[in-house]
Amino acid sequence: MPKQVDYESRRRHIAEAVCDLIDRHGPEGATLRDVAQQAGVSMGVVQRCFATKDEMLAFALQRITERITAQGQEEIGASAAKESAVTLLTATLRTLALIEPHQRRDARILAAFTAHATAIPSLAEILREAHARTRDLLAWLIRYGQRTGEFRDDLDADLEAETLLPLVEGLTSLALLGHRPAVPAHDILTGRIDGLRMRPSRPSRPASSTAIT
Amino acid sequence: MPKQVDYESRRRHIAEAVCDLIDRHGPEGATLRDVAQQAGVSMGVVQRCFATKDEMLAFALQRITERITAQGQEEIGASAAKESAVTLLTATLRTLALIEPHQRRDARILAAFTAHATAIPSLAEILREAHARTRDLLAWLIRYGQRTGEFRDDLDADLEAETLLPLVEGLTSLALLGHRPAVPAHDILTGRIDGLRMRPSRPSRPASSTAIT
DNA sequence: CACTTTTCGATGCGGTTGCATCATATCAGC
DNA sequence: GCTGATATGATGCAACCGCATCGAAAAGTG
Numbered sequence: 001m002p003k004q005v006d007y008e009s010r011r012r013h014i015a016e017a018v019c020d021l022i023d024r025h026g027p028e029g030a031t032l033r034d035v036a037q038q039a040g041v042s043m044g045v046v047q048r049c050f051a052t053k054d055e056m057l058a059f060a061l062q063r064i065t066e067r068i069t070a071q072g073q074e075e076i077g078a079s080a081a082k083e084s085a086v087t088l089l090t091a092t093l094r095t096l097a098l099i100e101p102h103q104r105r106d107a108r109i110l111a112a113f114t115a116h117a118t119a120i121p122s123l124a125e126i127l128r129e130a131h132a133r134t135r136d137l138l139a140w141l142i143r144y145g146q147r148t149g150e151f152r153d154d155l156d157a158d159l160e161a162e163t164l165l166p167l168v169e170g171l172t173s174l175a176l177l178g179h180r181p182a183v184p185a186h187d188i189l190t191g192r193i194d195g196l197r198m199r200p201s202r203p204s205r206p207a208s209s210t211a212i213t
Numbered sequence: 214m215p216k217q218v219d220y221e222s223r224r225r226h227i228a229e230a231v232c233d234l235i236d237r238h239g240p241e242g243a244t245l246r247d248v249a250q251q252a253g254v255s256m257g258v259v260q261r262c263f264a265t266k267d268e269m270l271a272f273a274l275q276r277i278t279e280r281i282t283a284q285g286q287e288e289i290g291a292s293a294a295k296e297s298a299v300t301l302l303t304a305t306l307r308t309l310a311l312i313e314p315h316q317r318r319d320a321r322i323l324a325a326f327t328a329h330a331t332a333i334p335s336l337a338e339i340l341r342e343a344h345a346r347t348r349d350l351l352a353w354l355i356r357y358g359q360r361t362g363e364f365r366d367d368l369d370a371d372l373e374a375e376t377l378l379p380l381v382e383g384l385t386s387l388a389l390l391g392h393r394p395a396v397p398a399h400d401i402l403t404g405r406i407d408g409l410r411m412r413p414s415r416p417s418r419p420a421s422s423t424a425i426t
Numbered sequence: 427c428a429c430t431t432t433t434c435g436a437t438g439c440g441g442t443t444g445c446a447t448c449a450t451a452t453c454a455g456c
Numbered sequence: 457g458c459t460g461a462t463a464t465g466a467t468g469c470a471a472c473c474g475c476a477t478c479g480a481a482a483a484g485t486g
Contacts, residue, residue: 026331026332026333027328028332031472032476041435042436043475044436045433045434047474047475047476052475053473082224091392108404111328111331113329114241116240118239118321118324118389118392119238119240119241120239124390125393128390128393131392132392159395159404163405165387166380166382167376167379168383169383170378170384170386172380173327173379173383174378174382176331177327178341179345180341180345182348182371182374183369188379219466244442244444245443245445249465254465256445256465257465257466258463260446266443266444266445281481349452
């Protein structure tokens with residue numbers, strides 16, 4: 001028997017190189033040659049791990065979407081019982097919106113894949129699943145807040161989650177483009193969350209924002 | 214003096230071909246050769262009209278963003294005095310969200326440009342301007358509704374507009390990917406608009422949606 | 427140690443890309 | 457009707473693309 005190789009870990013390693021290149025050189029940066037070089041392997045290895053380039057891209061996309069959803073889940077699992085639903089939802093939305101500087105990489109990669117997915121159905125399917133997961137996560141959080149009495153129980157959690165999803169998605173792409181919002185993204189999110197709360201104090205300006213970071 | 218050519222109209226004609234190709238064959242479809250063929254001209258003409266490919270793309274993007282903002286403005290200008298602010302805002306948001314089948318073209322083109330813009334600053338600037346225009350338009354509509362007494366006057370119009378912008382942006386990209394929402398996009402928009410109204414009836418389910426279309 | 431099976435990395439191939447070049451066609455002014 | 461500036465479109469070019477091929481290297485087994 002010949003050399004034994006852990007293909008799965010190698011695929012992950014290559015996928016990481018794919019993401020690096022898309023991040024640094026845009027959607028077109030992920031050529032087979034450059035990916036191989038970035039991963040520190042030969043082109044032949046890349047071709048052995050993935051039958052085609054599209055398969056490679058699909059694998060990388062699957063990984064990054066799972067990682068992002070996992071980050072959202074982490075936010076909850078780590079502190080579900082201790083924190084309030086409001087704090088939890090705020091933190092989760094901030095994480096998912098990919099607006100922090102250290103999340104620019106993920107944001108750029110997702111934008112590239114989104115555009116590509118308009119032409120490659122398999123990529124679109126992966127993104128649809130990711131969005132459905134995110135929406136279900138948000139709906140769960142809202143229902144959780146309704147159980148704890150923090151959120152109004154006359155709300156349709158599905159409708160609210162389905163509203164937060166595109167909001168988060170839009171915040172990502174706007175932040176990525178360097179959009180200069182008239183109001184900080186954090187205030188946008190807290191403003192929306194305030195609308196869900198049991199006793200809406202409805203400040204015309206959220207006063208809490210000045211105390212953050 | 215030699216032949217006289219209306220360069221501006223020719224640039225517009227070529228830009229239209231660029232959009233057609235991006236729409237039909239994805240972000241990579243806009244090669245110089247294919248653009249020339251689609252426009253029914255030779256490659257030399259395209260090269261004379263635009264010094265570089267990026268300049269061609271920038272021109273096309275400028276055109277399409279201006280067209281979309283104009284569509285939003287039209288919605289208002291045509292019926293500003295007659296319609297209520299609620300109706301006006303609803304129609305404008307639907308137009309801007311690019312969720313109708315006949316708007317898939319614009320949505321696809323914008324998605325492609327958004328991804329490209331992460332690597333090409335000049336494109337990002339054009340998109341930033343477009344988003345700023347859209348936000349200002351929404352803010353104006355909200356203030357208009359406040360003047361007519363339809364919207365709560367304790368709202369921060371800028372905050373609300375800055376919230377609607379990413380919402381609309383996210384709806385576009387979700388619709389483009391074929392996301393199957395648990396709740397129709399129209400209900401999401403009307404749900405948000407209801408939150409702006411003076412007398413929030415707050416139905417857990419918007420009853421109005423069944424009567425539409 | 428020799429053998430077999432898998433991996434490796436380099437090279438080749440057809441095709442395409444954006445851009446440069448250049449002979450030819452086309453028209454306004456004399 | 458000539459002239460010369462401009463527009464045109466075909467062709468060339470170097471680089472790059474994804475993918476296929478193949479000899480050489482490697483490693484577990486008899």
